[in-house]
C-alpha cells in the first residue's frame with residue numbers, strides 16, 4: 001500500500017502552484033469572473049505549454065491539477081475538457097486539445113428530458129440524421145468557452161463545432177461566474193458521430209466526479225486558509241477572534257472535513273485510474289465527502305469572517321459558489337448515499 | 347499511490363487471516379453476535395497466542411522484540427482482527443502508549459526491563475495521568491514525588507485509570523518541583539502497581555462495568571532509575587504518550603468501527619420491533635451510507651498519516667482528527683441502533699436485542715468523546731497546533 005503521490009506528481013503540483021499563483025492572484029480571478037468573456041483566452045495555450053492538456057497524463061496527475069485549480073479557481077474549461085470529456089474524445093479532438101486549439105464540453109441535459117449523465121440517452125429528444133443534429137440541451141458547462149461540444153443524442157454521441165456555429169450558443173446567468181452554464185440550441189446543425197458510444201458515458205461520469213471531488217478539496221483548502229489567516233489577525237473585545245472557541249472550533253471542524261474529503265477524493269482518483277472494482281463506490285463516497293465538505297468549509301469560513309465575508313468584494317463567495325456548483329453536479333450527496341446504500345445493504 | 351496490498355502485504359494478510367480463522371476456530375467465526383464487555387481470562391489467553399505467533403509489536407524495532415515491519419502491517423493486522431471480531435490484546439495501554447514512550451525516552455536498561463514482558467502480555471500497564479482536580483488540564487497534576495535517597499516517594503490520587511485493577515505497572519505523571527512553572531514541574535515515573543502504598547478502587551462506568559479506577563498513592567517508594575526522561579521533563583514525555591494514544595489508536599478504533607458498521611447493517615436487515623425492515627427505510631439507508639463514507643474516510647486518513655509516522659516514528663497532531671471523528675461517528679452509529687431497537691433497547695441481557703449488545707455499545711460510546719482527550723480539547727489542539735491559531739488560554 002502506498003498512499004502518497006510520487007515525486008514526479010509532487011513536482012507537477014509544485015509547478016502548477018507556481019504558475020497559478022503567478023498568473024491568477026485573487027484580484028485577477030475577480031476581474032476575469034466579472035468580465036464578459038469570463039476568462040483570458042491566452043490561458044489555454046499556456047496550459048498546453050505546461051503539459052496540462054497532454055493526453056499522456058493519468059488520473060492521478062489530473063487529480064493533482066484539479067486540486068490546485070480548485071484552490072485558485074482557475075477560470076478555464078480545463079475540467080470540462082479533460083475531466084468531463086477526456087474519455088469521449090476521438091483522435092481529431094484529442095489532437096486539437098493537446099495542441100491547445102480545441103476546448104470541449106459535454107451536453108447531456110434537456111428541459112423535459114434527462115438531467116443526469118447516467119440516464120442521458122433515455123428519453124432524449126435530441127436526434128441526428130444525415131450528418132446533422134437537432135435538439136436543445138441545457139446546463140452545458142463552460143459552453144461559452146468551448147470550441148466543440150459532445151452532444152448526447154438518443155442513438156449515440158456527436159461532436160458539434162460550436163466555434164463554427166456560434167448561433168447555437170445561448171449563455172445563461174449563473175452564480176458561479178468562473179464556470180458558467182449555457183444552452184445549446186441545435187436545429188439541423190452539422191454534427192460528426194463519435195467512435196465512443198453511449199456506454200462510454202459511465203466512464204466519463206466517473207472521471208468527471210473523481211476530478212471534481214479533487215477540485216472541491218482545493219476549494220475547501222482555500223476556504224480553510226482564508227478562515228485561518230483572518231481569525232489569526234482580527235480582534236474584537238480586545239482579543240484575537242481565533243482565541244474564541246466558538247470561532248476556533250469552526251476552523252477545526254473545517255480542517256477535519258477537509259482531511260476526510262481529501263482522503264476520499266484521492267481514493268476515488270486512484271480507483272478510477274486503476275480501474276478498481278470499488279471505483280463506483282469510491283466516486284460516490286468522494287462526491288459525498290468532498291462535495292458537501294467544500295460547501296461546509298466555505299460556510300464556516302464566511303461565518304468566521306463576519307460582515308466582510310458577506311460582501312461581493314471578498315473572494316470567499318466565489319469559492320462558495322464553485323463549491324455549490326460541484327455539489328450540484330450529477331447528483332446530490334443524498335443521491336450518492338442512496339447509491340452506496342444499494343451496494344452495502346444489498 | 348496504490349491503495350492495494352503489495353505482494354508481501356497480501357501474503358502477510360492471507361497468512362494472518364488463515365491463522366485467525368484456524369486459531370479462533372469455526373465456532374468463533376460463525377457465532378451470531380460479538381460479546382459486549384471485556385473478559386480478562388479470554389483476553390489474556392488470546393494475547394499469549396498472538397505473541398507466540400509473532401503478531402504483537404509487529405512494527406516495533408527488532409532489538410526490542412518487535413517485528414520491525416512497516417506500519418502498514420499493523421494496519422492490516424488490525425483490519426483482519428476486526429473483520430473476524432478477534433478479542434482485544436490485554437495490554438492495549440502498554441502496547442499503544444507505555445511501550446512506544448519507553449522506546450522513545452527510555453534508557454537501554456529500561457527498554458530491556460520493560461518491553462519484553464509488555465509484548466508477551468505477562469505485564470499489563472495502566473495510565474495514571476488524570477486526577478480529580480486535573481483532567482483536561484493535565485499540566486496541573488498535584489500527585490507529588492519527593493526524592494528520598496535513591497527513591498522517589500509518591501503521594502496523591504489518580505482517577506479514571508482504565509485497567510488499573512489488573513495492571514502490574516503504571517505510567518504516572520507526578521509533580522517533582524512545586525516551585526517550577528506548572529508544566530516544568532512534572533516528571534514521568536514507571537511505577538510497580540504491586541508496591542506497598544498503592545491502593546486501587548474500581549469505579550463503575552455508566553455501562554455498569556468497572557473498567558476504570560481510582561488509584562491512591564500513600565508513601566509509595568519508587569526506585570530513582572524508574573523515571574522516564576529527566577526530572578522536569580514529564581510534560582514532554584507525556585506528550586509522546588498522548589500523540590501515540592490519539593494517533594496509533596486511530597487505527598484500532600477505525601478497524602473496530604468497520605466491525606460495528608457490519609453489525610448495524612445486520613441489525614437493519616432484520617425485522618425491528620414493529621416488524622418492519624429498517625433497511626427498507628430511505629432515511630435509515632441514508633444514515634448507514636453516511637456511516638460507510640465516514641468509515642472509509644477515516645481508514646484512508648489513517649493510512650495517509652502513516653507516511654508521516656513512517657518518517658518520524660511519532661504520529662503527528664493530525665492524529666487528533668481520527669480520534670475526534672471516530673468518536674463522534676461511533677456515537678452516531680450506536681444511537682442509530684438505539685432508535686432501531688425502540689423500547690427493546692432497554693433490555694440489556696437475555697431477552698434483549700442480541701442479549702444487550704447494542705445497549706452496551708451505545709452507552710460505552712458516550713465515553714469515546716471524553717477519554718484520550720475530550721472532543722473540545724482535540725478541537726483546541728487542531729486549531730492551535732495544526733492550523734496554527736493563537737492559544738485560547
Ligand SMILES: Cc1cc2nc3c(=O)[nH]c(=O)nc-3n(C[C@H](O)[C@H](O)[C@H](O)COP(=O)(O)OP(=O)(O)OC[C@H]3O[C@@H](n4cnc5c(N)ncnc54)[C@H](O)[C@@H]3O)c2cc1C
Pocket residue numbers: 245472473474475476477478479480481482483505506507508509558713716717718719720721722723726
Ligand atoms: C472511559 C474512560 C477511560 C479513561 N481512562 C483513563 C486512563 O486510563 N488514564 C487516565 O489518566 N485518564 C483516563 N480517563 C480520563 C480522561 O482522560 C479525562 O476524563 C478527560 O481528560 C477529561 O478530564 P475531566 O474528566 O477532568 O473533565 P474536565 O477536564 O473537567 O472537562 C469537563 C468538560 O469541560 C471541557 N473543557 C475542559 N477544558 C476545556 C477547554 N480548555 N476548552 C474547552 N472545553 C474544556 C471538557 O471538554 C469537558 O466537556 C478516562 C476517561 C474515560 C471516560
